[in-house]
Amino acid sequence: MLRWRLIAVGLVAAVISGCATSPSPHDISKSGPPRHRVESADVAHVSLMPSRLPPIHREVTSSKHIQPASHEEDAATSDDSLFGPDVAIDELIAFAIANNPDIQAVHMQAHAMEARVPQVRALDDPMLMTTTFLEPIQTAAGPQDVMLGISQKLPWFGKRALRGDVAFHEARATFARMAAAELAVVEQVKVAYYELYFIDRAMEVNRELETRLKEVIEIAKRKYETAAEKTGLETVLQAQVELSQIQTVFVQLEQAREKAKARLARALHTPPGVSLEITPTVVDGNVPKSAELLVAMIDQCQPKLDALRSEMDRDDAALALASKNYYPDVTLGFNWHAIGPTGLSRVATGDDAYSLLVGVNLPIYQSKLDAGLEEARFKAARTQQMYESTWAEVRADVQTLHAQAVEHDRIVKILHDEILPRSKQTLDLSIEAYRVDRITFQQLIDNYKTLLRHRLDYYRRLSQREQTLANLERAVGCAITTWPVELEEVPIPAGP
Numbered sequence: 001m002l003r004w005r006l007i008a009v010g011l012v013a014a015v016i017s018g019c020a021t022s023p024s025p026h027d028i029s030k031s032g033p034p035r036h037r038v039e040s041a042d043v044a045h046v047s048l049m050p051s052r053l054p055p056i057h058r059e060v061t062s063s064k065h066i067q068p069a070s071h072e073e074d075a076a077t078s079d080d081s082l083f084g085p086d087v088a089i090d091e092l093i094a095f096a097i098a099n100n101p102d103i104q105a106v107h108m109q110a111h112a113m114e115a116r117v118p119q120v121r122a123l124d125d126p127m128l129m130t131t132t133f134l135e136p137i138q139t140a141a142g143p144q145d146v147m148l149g150i151s152q153k154l155p156w157f158g159k160r161a162l163r164g165d166v167a168f169h170e171a172r173a174t175f176a177r178m179a180a181a182e183l184a185v186v187e188q189v190k191v192a193y194y195e196l197y198f199i200d201r202a203m204e205v206n207r208e209l210e211t212r213l214k215e216v217i218e219i220a221k222r223k224y225e226t227a228a229e230k231t232g233l234e235t236v237l238q239a240q241v242e243l244s245q246i247q248t249v250f251v252q253l254e255q256a257r258e259k260a261k262a263r264l265a266r267a268l269h270t271p272p273g274v275s276l277e278i279t280p281t282v283v284d285g286n287v288p289k290s291a292e293l294l295v296a297m298i299d300q301c302q303p304k305l306d307a308l309r310s311e312m313d314r315d316d317a318a319l320a321l322a323s324k325n326y327y328p329d330v331t332l333g334f335n336w337h338a339i340g341p342t343g344l345s346r347v348a349t350g351d352d353a354y355s356l357l358v359g360v361n362l363p364i365y366q367s368k369l370d371a372g373l374e375e376a377r378f379k380a381a382r383t384q385q386m387y388e389s390t391w392a393e394v395r396a397d398v399q400t401l402h403a404q405a406v407e408h409d410r411i412v413k414i415l416h417d418e419i420l421p422r423s424k425q426t427l428d429l430s431i432e433a434y435r436v437d438r439i440t441f442q443q444l445i446d447n448y449k450t451l452l453r454h455r456l457d458y459y460r461r462l463s464q465r466e467q468t469l470a471n472l473e474r475a476v477g478c479a480i481t482t483w484p485v486e487l488e489e490v491p492i493p494a495g496p
Contacts, residue, residue: 151333190470301477333357
């Protein structure tokens with residue numbers, strides 16, 4: 001009798017200790033993610049939701065191509081620049097996608113949600129139970145010493161599959177949000193990059209016009225020195241004031257460049273101390289002519305809508321699961337009864353006995369079940385309304401951004417083809433006319449400021465066009481420009 005009790009208790013203890021065995025710290029350190037800088041995991045199995053990055057950038061979404069720098073690499077390169085001055089914007093985007101912590105965070109969240117799918121589809125752990133009688137129960141066959149049983153809960157038909165569907169569609173939605181995070185980072189990189197482009201061009205324009213202004217000052221000085229009554233000093237002073245104003249503009253542009261570099265470094269997530277001494281350029285792309293075509297691309301490209309569609313599928317599965325809760329779950333079990341050999345009956349055999357167990361829960365609390373079903377319905381309706389609202393918002397963004405891009409593109413062409421050549425010619429003629437006293441100094445300065453304003457406006461519009469295209473690309477979710485096979489630099493107006 002004691003022997004059977006010890007065997008049963010020992011068996012249960014062995015099972016419990018085996019299930020409770022935890023991995024060693026060494027195993028955890030090998031299998032778990034790092035605590036600080038997270039290495040980009042292989043995204044080859046991101047079949048739940050493909051990346052919605054534009055085709056020209058999609059190849060850089062996999063960390064198989066680019067890995068984040070380690071702390072050792074950070075220390076080794078902290079005093080140097082990671083990029084050459086002529087680095088292409090696609091290289092910056094690739095670096096940002098591989099290193100940006102916002103993308104990495106959503107990436108890890110997406111895979112965490114993916115790992116939930118097999119968990120919710122699995123059965124609950126079976127129950128192993130033992131019963132040791134303090135006093136043997138006498139039966140005709142002999143005394144009953146120990147009872148050992150095992151049972152398994154089986155959810156009603158379809159419940160496990162529906163739970164898996166809920167987790168699966170939630171994981172798909174998270175992968176779609178990862179694609180949206182990638183698009184947002186690409187947008188941040190491009191906006192900061194083209195802001196740097198404008199600032200560099202503005203500094204270049206001011207340097208060129210500073211040279212012309214110094215030439216005007218020399219003319220004004222000679223006119224003053226050769227004047228019989230020494231008149232014209234106010235002209236020299238006014239020209240020198242204009243030159244000092246250019247110096248103040250340089251100070252403002254230099255600080256604006258530092259701010260733009262800081263925003264670009266934030267998007268790239270560069271290591272501390274690494275400088276970004278790059279020379280941005282602009283390639284001439286085509287602005288889409290039709291906003292309706294872009295709106296038609298939204299359904300196929302926009303990851304926010306992909307996420308909401310997956311959430312609607314999740315809510316449909318959750319609603320079906322809530323309706324399944326009206327049906328009971330079944331518990332099946334098997335019991336072994338250890339019978340001793342010393343029975344009271346003359347015909348006692350001491351043979352062990354066996355029994356089967358079948359049980360169900362009773363879903364009798366109707367108000368709770370009805371409330372759960374109503375909750376699932378309201379959540380599904382809410383997601384549907386969020387989808388409609390988001391679609392309308394994205395459509396309005398696309399139409400607005402397209403109008404802005406077309407405006408910038410048309411003005412860039414007018415400035416480059418018509419206004420800038422005429423303004424430059426006007427300034428050249430004005431300088432020669434001022435030499436022979438055919439125009440006043442104020443007229444010359446006005447023509448100088450006009451050319452300066454138009455050249456700055458040209459580069460500002462060019463930068464804003466590219467920034468708006470980046471905003472539009474993020475809003476649509478796909479590439480929206482057709483790039484030529486051989487990329488050519490945007491024509492830069494000749495200096496004054």
